[in-house]
Amino acid sequence: MSQHLIALPIVLPMLAALVLVLLAGRIPDRHQRLLSVAFTALLVLVNLALLSRASGGEVAFYALGNWQAPFGIVLMLDRLSALMLTLTSVLAVGCVLFACAGDDTRGSYFHALFQLQLMGLDGAFLTGDIFNLFVFFEILLLASYALLMHGGGKARIGAGLHYVVLNMTGSALFLVALGVLYGATGTLNMADMARRVASLSSDQTALVTAGGLLLIVVFSLKAALLPLYFWLPHAYAAAPAPVAALFAIMTKVGLYAILRMQTLVFAGSPAAPAIDTWLWWSGLATLALAAVGVLAARDLRTLIAYLVLISVGTLLAGTALQSPAANAALLYYLPHTTLICGALFLIAELIGRQRGKAGTHLVRGRRLYQRFLLGGLFLVAAIAVAGLPPMAGALGKLMLLQAVEGSARLWFWPLLLLAGLCTLVALSRAGSVFFWASYRGEVATGRVSRTQLSGVLWLLASAPLLVLFGGPMSAFTLATAQQLAQPQAVIAELLGDAAAAQASQFHEIPGEAP
Numbered sequence: 139m140s141q142h143l144i145a146l147p148i149v150l151p152m153l154a155a156l157v158l159v160l161l162a163g164r165i166p167d168r169h170q171r172l173l174s175v176a177f178t179a180l181l182v183l184v185n186l187a188l189l190s191r192a193s194g195g196e197v198a199f200y201a202l203g204n205w206q207a208p209f210g211i212v213l214m215l216d217r218l219s220a221l222m223l224t225l226t227s228v229l230a231v232g233c234v235l236f237a238c239a240g241d242d243t244r245g246s247y248f249h250a251l252f253q254l255q256l257m258g259l260d261g262a263f264l265t266g267d268i269f270n271l272f273v274f275f276e277i278l279l280l281a282s283y284a285l286l287m288h289g290g291g292k293a294r295i296g297a298g299l300h301y302v303v304l305n306m307t308g309s310a311l312f313l314v315a316l317g318v319l320y321g322a323t324g325t326l327n328m329a330d331m332a333r334r335v336a337s338l339s340s341d342q343t344a345l346v347t348a349g350g351l352l353l354i355v356v357f358s359l360k361a362a363l364l365p366l367y368f369w370l371p372h373a374y375a376a377a378p379a380p381v382a383a384l385f386a387i388m389t390k391v392g393l394y395a396i397l398r399m400q401t402l403v404f405a406g407s408p409a410a411p412a413i414d415t416w417l418w419w420s421g422l423a424t425l426a427l428a429a430v431g432v433l434a435a436r437d438l439r440t441l442i443a444y445l446v447l448i449s450v451g452t453l454l455a456g457t458a459l460q461s462p463a464a465n466a467a468l469l470y471y472l473p474h475t476t477l478i479c480g481a482l483f484l485i486a487e488l489i490g491r492q493r494g495k496a497g498t499h500l501v502r503g504r505r506l507y508q509r510f511l512l513g514g515l516f517l518v519a520a521i522a523v524a525g526l527p528p529m530a531g532a533l534g535k536l537m538l539l540q541a542v543e544g545s546a547r548l549w550f551w552p553l554l555l556l557a558g559l560c561t562l563v564a565l566s567r568a569g570s571v572f573f574w575a576s577y578r579g580e581v582a583t584g585r586v587s588r589t590q591l592s593g594v595l596w597l598l599a600s601a602p603l604l605v606l607f608g609g610p611m612s613a614f615t616l617a618t619a620q621q622l623a624q625p626q627a628v629i630a631e632l633l634g635d636a637a638a639a640q641a642s643q644f645h646e647i648p649g650e651a652p
Contacts, residue, residue, distance in 0.1 A: 143191075144200040144215050146184045147223050147260035150177065155253035162247055171238040174249035178227065178234050181256065185223040192220035193614060195621065197631050199266065207266070207632050208330035214266035216628070217618035218469070222263040222394055225473050226387050229480050229597070230256055236484050236593030237380035244289035244378070251288075255281040255384065262391050266632070268319070268353075268403075269326045271395060272312050275360070279305050282388065285381045286373060297376035304369045308359040315356060318349030329632045332403045332625060343408050350409040354396060354416060361392025362450050363417075364424040370447060371431065375439035379487030382439070383480035383597075389450050390476060397457055397465070401622040414458045421455030422549055429557040432564045438486045438498035438572075441564055442479060445523055448557050449475040455550060456538055464541040465619035470612055471534030474604050478522045478531070481597035485515050488586055488594070489572055500568055505577040508586055513573045515594055520565040522601040525558045530604030537612070 154177035158170060191198065192215055200213040234252060242248040258278025265271050287298040320326055322345040323334040335346055355366075362370040370389070374382050396417065404410050428447035435441035449471075456468035486498050489512055496503025506512055525531035535554060542550045604611060621627070 141200065143184065143187060144198060144213050144264065145202075147181065147188070147227075147264060148213075148257055150181055150184060151253040151257040151260065154178075155250045155257065158250040158253060159247060162250065167243060170249055171242065174234055174242075174252065175231075175238065177253065178230050178256070181260075182224075182227040182231060185220070185227045188215060189220040189224045191215070192217045193617075195617065197621075197628055199632055208325050208327040211270055212266040212327070212632070213264045214328075214628070214632075215264065217614065217621050218394070218397070219263045221469065221473075221614075221618060222390070223260055225390075225476060226256065226259050226263070228600070229387055229477055230384060232477075232480060232484070232593040232597040233380040233384045234593075235596065236383070236487075236590050237378075239587045239590045241289075241378050241380055245287075248285070248288060251281045251284050252384070254278075255285060257281075259387060259391065263394060266329065267327050268331070269316060272309070272316060275312070275391070276309060278388075278391070279309070282381075282385070285384075286377050288378050288381060291376075293376040294378075297373045300369050301373045304359065308356050311352060311359075312356045315349050315352040318345060318352065322346045322349065327632075328398065328402050329625075329629045332405070333629055333633060335403065335407050346407070347409040347412065350399070350404050350407075351412055351416070353399065354413050357392045357395045357399070358416075358420065358454075359392070361389045361396065361454060362424075362447060363392075363420050363454055364427060364451070365420075367424060367428075367447055367450070371440050371443040374443035374446065374483075375437060379483050380593075382442075382483040386446060386476050386480040386483070389446060390453075390472060393450070393453055393457070393472075396454065397622070400457060400460070401465075402625045402628060405625055410460075414460055417454050418458035418546075421451045421453075421458060422553055423451070425451030425455060425553050425557055429553075429560040432557075432560050435564065436500050438489065438500065438568055439483070441568060442482045442486060445482070445561060446479050448561065449479065452535075452538065452554060452557070456541070459541065459543075459546065461541060461543075462616065462619040462623050464538070465622060466612070466616040467534065467537035467541045469615040469618055470537055470604075471531070474530040474534055474600060475523070477597045477600040478519055481515075481594055482519050482523060484590070484594045484597070485512065485519055488512055488590060489516070491584055493572070500571045502571070502575055502577060506572065507584060509573055511586060511591075513569070515598065516569060516572070518598055518601065520562075520569065522598075524562045524565060526562070528605055529601045530608070531601070533605065533608055533612075 198215040202211045255278055258274050258281060261274030262271055265274060283302055286301055287294045322342045323331050325331050325334060338346060359366040374385055377385060404413060424447060428444050428451055431444035432441055435444055453468045453472060456464045490498040492506045493503035522529040522531050525535045539551060
């Protein structure tokens, strides 16, 4: 039974979605909510078990249909995939709890779509095959299209249309890149492709480089990297709060795919320098312009969307450094920024509901009914996302700053510190408007429900917990980065020692920082 555990993060939400679709309209909403929360909580337990298994350094494979790689479809579990699975399910618990307060009834099949989204996310983090990465991308995107427009409205439909068109374009380019890579290497299994890239001729190497760069561009679109990020602020600001909070992990799927391609398929290959250069300068530009966007935002939801972009720029610039220290730092920072940005989307919804027509716009509105509760939640989230001590964001940024070496410091240090300052200024301004400014009209009504508060507190708890367990967490992320720096182990485990020896000719070439 234990060997089948790797498939459960995909199978469990798939079964949950099927059950919730079949029972929709046949059981009360309360029972649907209990089922959805129970399935999501069970997914957390499964992923924690996988995290415990992967923490020992084992790279485990699961051959679907017992067809062995490279001919069959395999799922791959290592420290990185286990970390992303656990992060996704922890975020999902907070989102689904918040949605159970009433957001789920504003449209059809919310919980079934939510589970399909989790299935696509988990599949993307587990697959060892690039084509099936495309398949799981499409599953999560199809679910996200419906979730983004859940409840309807002009703003959501407009944002959803832009989101669909851009992602369909990205999917078409994804297929083109897959065709190029398959034509040059004859395989789409990641480990097998890494082995074959090592023995390609010069003509084929140029083709693989072109296909690899096109694939990185597609993943950059998914990750919302400049100049491909302009869809994100509008889409995230228009989405329902629990959906926007879950979407905080969506950009990290693109980051995960880029990191996987960098460290396994193209590590040390001729395509690696071009990929690193693209990620470095695009990441820095994303970081800089997102900081400007944070200051220019006139709505709290839009401001938080730009905070997501700041984290995207920070993380992807870190991946370009191609060092275990940098990868360890960004993997420590990634869970913190994902969970806190998700919590901020939920807090923004609570603030908007108590301000009447003013909503989350940075203008004078009604006095908040529970201003001390909401003010306290907002303060904790603002300190955490701005990277101020003693929250985990400060530790993550410090680790990133220490990981940067040489002339790269001249670019990364000022931009990261200025982005933090811009974040602090923008959130201070927003807090002043919502909690200290003069008010118009009567005091708003509408208390925060227990389920909403539990969802927010669940996500906010990550900030102090990542500090309390900072030692074990940083040790785990460093071990993960070191595992990523040894792709020969993955190739040997899946294809045999001879294949690993063949691939080691270029995998052992150290990558250079931009």
